[in-house]
Amino acid sequence: MKKYDAIVIGAGHNGLTNAAYLAKAGLDVLVLEMNSYIGGATVSRELHKDWKYTNCSYVCGLLRPEINRDLELPRHGLQVVPYGGGVTFMENGDYYGNFSDHNRQHREMARHSVRDANAYERYGADVTKQTRLIRKFLLRTPPDPASWKMSDIKEMMVLAKTVMDMKTDVNFGDTLKYWTKSVGDFLDEYFESDIIKAHLGGTGIIGTALGVYSPGTAYVLLHHYMGDVDGTAGAWGFTRGGMGAVANALASSFKSFGGEIRTDAKVKQIMVRNGKTTGVALEDGTEFYADIVVSNLEAKRTFLGIMDEKDLPEYVIERAKNFKSRGSSGKVNIALDGLPTFPALPKGTPLMAGDFHFTDSLTRMEKAYDDWKDGNFSRDPYVDTLIPTLTDPTMAPPGKHMMTCFVQYCPPKIQGREWTDADRDAFGQTVIDQVANYSPDFKDLILHAEVRTPREIEAEIGLTEGNIFQGELTFDQLFSNRPFPGYGQYRGPVKGMYMCGSSTHPGGGVMAAPGANAAREILIDLKRNNTVPEGYADD
Amino acid sequence: MxxxxxxxxxxxxxxxxxxxxxxxxxxxxxxxxxxxxxxxxxxxxxxxxxxxxxxxxxxxxxxxxxxxxxxxxxxxxxxxxxxxxxxxxxxxxxxxxxxxxxxxxxxxxxxxxxxxxxxxxxxxxxxxxxxxxxxxxxxxxxxxxxxxxxxxxxxxxxxxxxxxxxxxxxxxxxxxxxxxxxxxxxxxxxxxxxxxxxxxxxxxxxxxxxxxxxxxxxxxxxxxxxxxxxxxxxxxxxxxxxxxxxxxxxxxxxxxxxxxxxxxxxxxxxxxxxxxxxxxxxxxxxxxxxxxxxxxxxxxSRYRFVMLDIEGNKPANNSFILNKKGKVIGTVTSAGWCPSAKANVAFGQVDAKYGEIGEELITEIYYERELHWTKVLAKSVVVKGPMYDPPRRRATPPAPF
Known part of the structure; x- marks a missing residue:
């Protein structure tokens, strides 16, 4: 059997990014994917005839522009198109509209609270300061704070200098606060209006098994503001053709460097001999050989799933078992026969092109979390709904629409037992009812709906408990602690074994940074020229 | 008339x-x-x-x-x-x-x-x-x-x-x-x-x-x-x-x-x-x-038109173009970020001795943030271009979208 230079397990966007950079450096790279399609959670699938479902990740804002450009993804077919607008509907029949025009937004906020409209300026500046600090480290490998290696000390100096450079503008104490406090406390420091707080607060709980008043959720909000679409910081866009276009473009770029992808190739085990990786064995018995094996799988699945415990230090097994990768989200994807109307909104409003929410206070959000703690899906869920077909004409036939609903919260198990199909359908119905509360014609327009609970997400794409970030984005497992202390630099516990998924720094979202960072570390170990770009300097 | x-x-x-x-x-x-x-x-x-x-x-x-x-x-x-x-x-x-x-x-x-x-x-x-x-x-x-x-x-x-x-x-x-x-x-x-x-x-x-x-x-x-x-x-x-x-x-x-x-x-x-x-x-x-x-x-000719692929994301409007030794050899006429190509493009006029496709030049970019000006000497590669050229532009009949 042919021996490759490197094998990457999992054709998610980070696996493909990692593979592309290794191949670009001249390595002979094989990517193995368990499904018959590539992409992992960046995927577009035709689940209803003529409708493309971007059925896992659904919007694109964090993808690092440096990587997009460096791997020439536009030439390989990737188009990211920003969308404007956004609405939070209120139970009293009113709404808050999130206009992209700054002054229009101010006027809309002032309709709910004059003071909040003004406080938003302070909020915006503070969030920008914090994200600028984080952004600088996205395409860098975190230093190991317990190491005396020169490279770690140097990187600690970079970190220290960045913090020092902030001077009194943002002192590091504030930064620590933002990284550890709850999104509810964070927003309470700026705003008085329930609806404004609710509109902004949702991003603090997306993908996270925590409530708006749980410590650590303020960082999750910052995490969602780290991206930019063409220099508009915090902006989000659709990928033309659905999120699968990200994976397809990465795959095309990878192949242009001579890379090879095999689908329907589920890895059973990473093979280790004498403390070194030798390759991987598939479930069907096929073996592939390489000195470098990179896992794009989540940390639990990597160490507890496809590695033999005998090959691992106790420490790693223990940490992997304790790694927090709790399922808390669901997804409902809907094919629509036409555009649903939302009577609360003015006719023809540009707000329709953005994200819709139906939770108008942090209290309701917290209650939604209470259901999760009790082992139930939220009866009054927080839903992040978008209609990509108002921006992207490729997702449905002309005049028809596709709706994506991301739902918080949805537990990995119902009251401690496995999900049943009936549970799943009840969950789907709850979400549909939530939207229908604000759109009387919505239900009649539904042609097909795909309901995904953590059960489906784990079974189909291998995210443990359906956790969309491959592990929660709480401070205890971020930066050099991601996935666990001592393993924050993409190297596994066995020589030749690496991690490149969202379980590593800087975490989840379709960012491609973990994959790129891992490639850089591998190339350093191989003493090859680095092919991974540095991040754009913030200005 | x-x-x-x-x-x-x-x-x-x-x-x-x-x-x-x-x-x-x-x-x-x-x-x-x-x-x-x-x-x-x-x-x-x-x-x-x-x-x-x-x-x-x-x-x-x-x-x-x-x-x-x-x-x-x-x-x-x-x-x-x-x-x-x-x-x-x-x-x-x-x-x-x-x-x-x-x-x-x-x-x-x-x-x-x-x-x-x-x-x-x-x-x-x-x-x-x-x-x-x-x-x-x-x-x-x-x-x-x-x-x-x-x-x-x-x-x-x-x-x-x-x-x-x-x-x-x-x-x-x-x-x-x-x-x-x-x-x-x-x-x-x-x-x-x-x-x-x-x-x-x-x-x-x-x-x-x-x-x-x-x-x-x-x-x-x-x-x-x-x-x-x-x-x-x-x-x-x-x-x-x-x-x-x-x-x-x-x-x-x-x-x-x-x-x-x-x-x-x-x-x-x-x-x-x-x-x-x-x-x-x-x-x-x-x-x-x-x-x-x-x-x-x-x-x-006296001059040469160049299309430059400029590193970074700062638009090179009104910039001087330098050779690798730092000598001014021309100026930018149009510049901007390309949102679909994800590239930083500039058109320029340079001394005809310079500007072969693939040549590496320098663009002197000035940009302002909150009344603070910064100068960047950005690596700029002469490219054939264009930065964005989707195949659908030429397809007959075109795809429906």
Whole structure:
């Protein structure tokens, strides 16, 4: 059997990014994917005839522009198109509209609270300061704070200098606060209006098994503001053709460097001999050989799933078992026969092109979390709904629409037992009812709906408990602690074994940074020229 | 030569002329943001320039093109005349075809660039940036042609973007999908005639629609009704400028000085010097500027047009271009971030000794953030370009989206 230079397990966007950079450096790279399609959670699938479902990740804002450009993804077919607008509907029949025009937004906020409209300026500046600090480290490998290696000390100096450079503008104490406090406390420091707080607060709980008043959720909000679409910081866009276009473009770029992808190739085990990786064995018995094996799988699945415990230090097994990768989200994807109307909104409003929410206070959000703690899906869920077909004409036939609903919260198990199909359908119905509360014609327009609970997400794409970030984005497992202390630099516990998924720094979202960072570390170990770009300097 | 008629009563009253689409475009211009395009009032931005730009790249964008200067050139010598006027071989532009060209003065310096529409036997339309009828008339000495400025007699829309063909098909323009790039065709429309050319200034799939002003509003209404399901929206000149830079199109009076406007010696450029040497055909009969251009071809040019792929994301507007030793060798004429190509592009003029494809130069970029200025010496590689060139631009028939 042919021996490759490197094998990457999992054709998610980070696996493909990692593979592309290794191949670009001249390595002979094989990517193995368990499904018959590539992409992992960046995927577009035709689940209803003529409708493309971007059925896992659904919007694109964090993808690092440096990587997009460096791997020439536009030439390989990737188009990211920003969308404007956004609405939070209120139970009293009113709404808050999130206009992209700054002054229009101010006027809309002032309709709910004059003071909040003004406080938003302070909020915006503070969030920008914090994200600028984080952004600088996205395409860098975190230093190991317990190491005396020169490279770690140097990187600690970079970190220290960045913090020092902030001077009194943002002192590091504030930064620590933002990284550890709850999104509810964070927003309470700026705003008085329930609806404004609710509109902004949702991003603090997306993908996270925590409530708006749980410590650590303020960082999750910052995490969602780290991206930019063409220099508009915090902006989000659709990928033309659905999120699968990200994976397809990465795959095309990878192949242009001579890379090879095999689908329907589920890895059973990473093979280790004498403390070194030798390759991987598939479930069907096929073996592939390489000195470098990179896992794009989540940390639990990597160490507890496809590695033999005998090959691992106790420490790693223990940490992997304790790694927090709790399922808390669901997804409902809907094919629509036409555009649903939302009577609360003015006719023809540009707000329709953005994200819709139906939770108008942090209290309701917290209650939604209470259901999760009790082992139930939220009866009054927080839903992040978008209609990509108002921006992207490729997702449905002309005049028809596709709706994506991301739902918080949805537990990995119902009251401690496995999900049943009936549970799943009840969950789907709850979400549909939530939207229908604000759109009387919505239900009649539904042609097909795909309901995904953590059960489906784990079974189909291998995210443990359906956790969309491959592990929660709480401070205890971020930066050099991601996935666990001592393993924050993409190297596994066995020589030749690496991690490149969202379980590593800087975490989840379709960012491609973990994959790129891992490639850089591998190339350093191989003493090859680095092919991974540095991040754009913030200005 | 005078204009054939003054159609709009308001022409004498107002500072800027309203185009025949004004009732429609003004209703959609939420920002009330207009530009002065050769005396016409045309949208700069309707509601969000960024989304307008992305309509061109992902949906369909519509722009009022009426102010484009248009001349009707007819008569038995029309072809010979145009062949004398412009640098490319006009005999190769068959009836039903459009050709991009430049024309020069006798020193071989570019007067303007534009398009020639071969409408029928002995009948052409020349679209230009400049008002150039004076030059057209001087060049017409000895030719049996009639030249009429028909700028106000023709209302025009640019319909650009991946769903543009679907929009036109939905409007009932049968067979439009078979129109090849740079082709033109006509359809009966509301008792008159609608001309459609597969042309544009965006580098994407796109068409331009031409009708008499009386049919303009009907055209707009039918187009927008048919295009609704293909996510049609209007775009202004701001979005156009983003698209054209990404598509590698130079702009008169921005990337070169039209020769007639030159006051200071040496500020004009030849076609070779603005990257349009491919439009000069010495194998055809005599044309304006031929002698000078032939001499330039033998002796070499003074300047070279470069398209630069600049590292980082700071636009290189008004920048100096340096060689690797730090010597100033030229300047940037247009620059900007390319939102679809994810590239930082600049067009520049450099000393002809420099600027081979692949050469690494330096662009001196200044940018301001919160009243703080920063200088960047950005690595800039000369590329062939364009930065964005989707295959759908050339596909016939185009895909539905």
């Amino acid at each position: 005078s204009e054939v008629s003054v159609q709009q009563a308001n022409d004498r009253e107002t500072m800027l002329i309203h185009t025949p689409f004004h009732s429609r475009s003004s209703a959609l211009n939420k920002l009330n943001s207009w530009e002065n395009w050769k005396g016409f009032m045309v949208a700069h931005e309707y509601d969000d320039y960024e989304l307008e730009y992305f309509a061109i790249r992902s949906q369909t964008g519509v722009m009022d093109l009426t102010p484009m200067t248009k001349y009707r050139i007819t008569g038995p010598d029309a072809e010979a005349y145009l062949n004398r006027l412009v640098t490319r071989d006009v005999t190769k532009i068959k009836v039903g075809r459009v050709g991009y060209t430049v024309w020069c003065n006798s020193d071989g310096q570019v007067m303007d660039d534009g398009t020639i529409f071969h409408l029928a036997e002995d009948e052409y339309r020349l679209c230009s940036y400049t008002h150039c009828i004076d030059w057209l008339m001087w060049s017409a000495e000895g030719f049996d042609v009639e030249i009429v400025d028909e700028t106000k007699q023709v209302a025009a829309l640019a319909v650009q973007g991946p769903t543009s063909c679907s929009c036109l098909m939905a409007m009932g323009l049968e067979g439009i999908e078979n129109l090849k790039p740079f082709g033109l065709t006509t359809f009966p429309f509301e008792g008159g005639e609608l001309m459609v050319s597969r042309t544009g200034f965006t580098g994407d799939l796109g068409y331009e629609l031409w009708v008499e002003p009386a049919l303009a509003e009907a055209l707009w209404d039918q187009l927008f009704a048919a295009g609704k399901q293909y996510l049609i929206r209007p775009f202004g000149l701001y979005a156009l400028d983003m698209a054209r830079k990404e598509a590698g199109f130079i702009q008169a009076a921005v990337d070169f000085v039209p020769a007639e406007d030159q006051v200071r010696v040496g500020r004009t450029r030849s076609p070779f010097e603005i990257g349009l040497g491919w439009l000069v055909d010495f194998n055809k009969p005599f044309f304006n500027g031929r002698k000078a251009l032939l001499k330039e071809k033998e002796n070499g």
